[in-house]
Amino acid sequence: MPKELDPELRERLLREAEGALDRSYAPYSSFHVGAAILTGSGRIQAAANVECASYGLSCCAERSAIFAAVAAEGPDLRIDAVAVATRPAAVAAPCGACRQVIWEFGREAVVLYPGEEGVCERTIAELLPAGFIL
């Protein structure tokens, strides 16, 4: 069962995702995305999307945050929750690639993202029902 997110921690995670928006490098799409990861050790790792003139090399905010968390904590990283924010405001569930990477590190992760009516909360298993396993 996914862990229930403490309401205060949930707010902090959303604030950290918002805070990362200012660090987004998105000169091509002008779509700024911030993400914050709550790790199994209780740390919060935030990061933003990073684009490149060769568009396909760009990296989403969610994966930027996860890779930064692995760099900081090492390969035993676990993800309990992920929060996403965008500027401009938009409905923005994590893309398929990011869902697979979230799932890699947190089979029971809770994902918070801007939905049609405010923050939407789903488990990664709901967002990615049949993730790839190797």
Ligand code: THU
């Ligand atoms: N983007 C993210 O950061 N996360 C997603 O889940 C989807 C898209 C970024 C990639 C690109 O920099 C911009 O949004 C427009 O696609």
